[in-house]
Amino acid sequence: MAFKWIDLTNFNRRTVPNVWDFVAFALILAVFMAIAHASRGMTAQLPPPNVSLITLDYSSLPYYALRTTLRMFLALICSFIFTLLYATLAAKSKRAEMVLVPLLDVLQSVPVLGFLSFTVTFFLGLFPGSTFGAECAAIFAIFTSQAWNMAFSFYQSLVTVPRDLREVTDGFHLNGWQRFWCLEAPFAVPGLLWNTMMSMSGGWFFVVASEAISVGNTTISLPGIGSYLALAIDQSRVDAVIAAVAVMFVVILAYDQLVFRPIVAWSGKFRVEMSAGQTTEDPWVLRLFQRTRILREIADAIAGQFTRFAYWKVRLPAAIYRPAGDNPQASRIFDLLWFGLIGLVTLWALYEIEVFVTAELSWGDLGQTIGLTLITMLRVVVLMALATAFWVPVSVWIGLRPEMARRLQPLAQFLASFPVNVIFPIAVILILKLKLNPDIWLSVLIIFGTQWYIVFNVIAGAAAFPNDLKEAAATYRVKGWQWWRDVMLPGIFPYFVTGALTASGGSWNAAIVAEYVKWGNDKVAAHGIGAYIAQATETGDYPKIVLGVAVMSVFVILFNRLFWRPLFGYAERRLRLN
Secondary structure (H helix, E strand, O other): OOOOOHHHHHHHOOOOOHHHHHHHHHHHHHHHHHHHHHHHHHHOEEEOOOOOOOOOOOHHHHHHHHHHHHHHHHHHHHHHHHHHHHHHHHHHOOOHHHHHHHHHHHHHHHOHHHHHHHHHHHHHHHHOEEHHHHHHHHHHHHHHHHHHHHHHHHHHHOOOOHHHHHHHHHHHOOHHHHHHHHHHHHHHHHHHHHHHHHHHHHHHHHHHHHHHEEOOOEEEEEOHHHHHHHHHHHHOOOOHHHHHHHHHHHHHHHHHHHHHHHHHHHHHHOOOOOOOOOOOOOOHHHHHOOOOOOOHHHHHHHHHHHHHHHHOOOOOHHHOOOOOOOOHHHHHHHHHHHHHHHHHHHHHHHHHHHHHHHHHOOHHHHHHHHHHHHHHHHHHHHHHHHHHHHHHHHHHHHHHHHHHHHHHHHHHHHHOOOOHHHHHHHHHHHHHOOOOOOOHHHHHHHHHHHHHHHHHOOOOOOOEEEEEEHHHHOOOOOOOHHHHHHHHHHHHHHHHHHHHHHHHHHHHHHHHOOEEEEEEEEEEEEEOHHHHHHHHHOOOOOHHHHHHHHHHHHHHHHHHHHHHHHHHHHHHHOOOOO
């Protein structure tokens, strides 16, 4: 395939800019100027440890909001690249799937604080004396709160593409590259988009931990909403907390209008259905760009180049795509070698963890962490069951009504991104004043890291549910419980399993924030592995951090392998739209 640069001379000579071109160019210029302004401080000299340049002056909030938003979108770009490569490889290769999917379970189970505890030193050493090292650590921390959810969603979509659509691509003799870009990637777009919004909100949820980096006696505060909130909580400034939340809401509303709402409207073309019974969205940003002349010419030229890219006839070596069944004996030998290698790497990793931990800890500490992890697991299971019972019907109701989904979209993003740290003053004051049991009442905070994964995925499933199937159900007068049992629940089940799987990991992460809360000099802790890891991070006790993260990861992997993965396989085998 020979790629060509976009030839601007082919544009219609009578095409001249109109007023909408100037408005759109002004909007794009404003965005680029904001990015340039926010990025100037990312390479400045790093201040001395424990010296914070953060101020609670309200006038600093717009600049802090720009810095935080830039970090989150950089992390989102990295998450997209990771998702396309990682999830595609896991879905296309059975041997890679054996490693990559369990590894994704491990990565999802490792808390943000667990990553920060070890990556901060690496990035600061990579860029000594520069703020860019701390910025990379913060972006990586936000990346870890976004990427796993998006990868699970994309993987789930790739393995549940309707079989009849695959047969159509075989009939047109599309190769693997063409099938991916013409069928599989478009089919995955609606679910991936909603999970992208959820991932963006998840980044806000952990923005305090990623910008106010505190490990042991070392604290690094980067300019941003998260570090502003951390300082406000440390100084018990309720007015500053309210101001930060207000600015955060304005930022979320802005990128919802400028980015996500136009993309949601664009993704409507990828719905799998045979009838067109739903009205499409028409956001003002999309209308603005559709009325331009020059920008539409440029967009059409780029789209043409992408079409050539998608239809590229890639000729891979036969050894790459030859079916495993061509040589069963060689395949079995390769499988044995592959499993042996995986086993050796796993044993080596467990040995290294055992050597590092037992240098300062005993087997009694292991028993303590297992008991604390069981307590946290009980909290996670109960809260996920409550979230499922309440939010699945509500999310289906929203997803089946595009106009309602459009109106509630920014509110849902704001609520999903609402940092649980903001509720700390209320939680601490109520628990201390009323002498409540922290083991019960702090558990409620975990729901903020659980419910929205389920909400966004079920809304995506209901919104992507084929309109012709809904019309068939209405024609046969399928109503009530029968409609839920035979029509809607099977249709959204793959999306729900994806959401519940990521919600499970999100809940374990949220437990670290929720089980150990501070407001000024007051601290309240519940019994659980989350509080164990948070307190170990605060004191810089690395063996306890490693032990807590390792035990938590083992529990999450076992829970996913024994419960969620069988459900995922059932959805893939029995509930695929064919």
